[in-house]
Amino acid sequence: TQSTRPQRLLGAVQKNATRGDPRSVVKAIDEFCRHKEWAMNVGDEKGCILDSVVSELNPATVLELGTYCGYSTVRIASLLPPHAKLITLEFNPDYAKIACQVIAWAGLEDKIQLVEGSSAEWIPKMKEHFGVKMLDLVFMDHWKDDYLPDTKLLEDCGLLRKGSVLLADNVICPGSPDYLKYVRRSPRYKSQYFRSHLEYTKAEDGLEKSVFLG
Numbered sequence: 297t298q299s300t301r302p303q304r305l306l307g308a309v310q311k312n313a314t315r316g317d318p319r320s321v322v323k324a325i326d327e328f329c330r331h332k333e334w335a336m337n338v339g340d341e342k343g344c345i346l347d348s349v350v351s352e353l354n355p356a357t358v359l360e361l362g363t364y365c366g367y368s369t370v371r372i373a374s375l376l377p378p379h380a381k382l383i384t385l386e387f388n389p390d391y392a393k394i395a396c397q398v399i400a401w402a403g404l405e406d407k408i409q410l411v412e413g414s415s416a417e418w419i420p421k422m423k424e425h426f427g428v429k430m431l432d433l434v435f436m437d438h439w440k441d442d443y444l445p446d447t448k449l450l451e452d453c454g455l456l457r458k459g460s461v462l463l464a465d466n467v468i469c470p471g472s473p474d475y476l477k478y479v480r481r482s483p484r485y486k487s488q489y490f491r492s493h494l495e496y497t498k499a500e501d502g503l504e505k506s507v508f509l510g
């Protein structure tokens with residue numbers, strides 16, 4: 297039977313990356329996506345912006361919405377301090393199965409909790425189910441139409457504190473116009489656009505960093 301693109305991406309990691317070495321996993325995926333098959337990872341260019349936001353924030357609790365194959369999951373977790381935790385939500389079971397193996401290859405299982413399900417179902421359970429008090433960073437990379445409703449849900453569930461950061465991928469391509477308008481107009485956020493390119497292409501895209509003001 298035919299393999300899927302995520303399965304071929306995992307194969308490239310297992311062939312070219314060193315077990316327990318997150319940077320080699322990131323590099324193997326970028327090489328595969330640049331030279332073999334495009335895939336919707338945040339990629340190396342936007343990934344550097346992601347790295348700088350994570351390093352500057354030094355977050356204790358991170359929520360990622362949209363795991364896909366675990367590229368940004370590994371990228372973020374490799375920069376977290378010792379006792380920090382990253383919870384990543386993925387709706388698609390096939391993607392979740394691949395991401396789990398990519399995370400294991402990077403040796404980051406202890407820092408990452410991969411949850412299969414929808415953000416609408418799991419965001420309200422963050423506190424009681426994961427013992428999460430507040431989120432220091434939310435990386436949004438799931439369905440673009442869900443960025444805005446999920447942001448409102450995060451607010452309503454009391455998961456954001458003064459200084460919490462929302463970092464959204466693809467605000468230009470594929471785009472999330474309603475989300476962008478909301479965070480840029482709302483007095484409750486200080487928003488900043490980091491211009492870049494759609495992963496592995498020359499098309500414009502960027503990350504929007506929005507600090508919750510409480």
Ligand SMILES: O=C(NC/C=C/[C@H]1OC[C@H](O)[C@@H]1O)c1cc([N+](=O)[O-])cc(O)c1O
Pocket residue numbers: 336337338362363364386387388391437438439440465466469470494495
């Ligand atoms: O849809 C995108 N991401 C959302 C992923 C959605 C899928 O993963 C979660 C859910 O199971 C769905 O099947 C996306 C799309 C492009 N793109 O160029 O089409 C580029 C990106 O960086 C993206 O994150």
Ligand SMILES: [Mg+2]
Pocket residue numbers: 336337338437465466
């Ligand atoms: Mg994306």
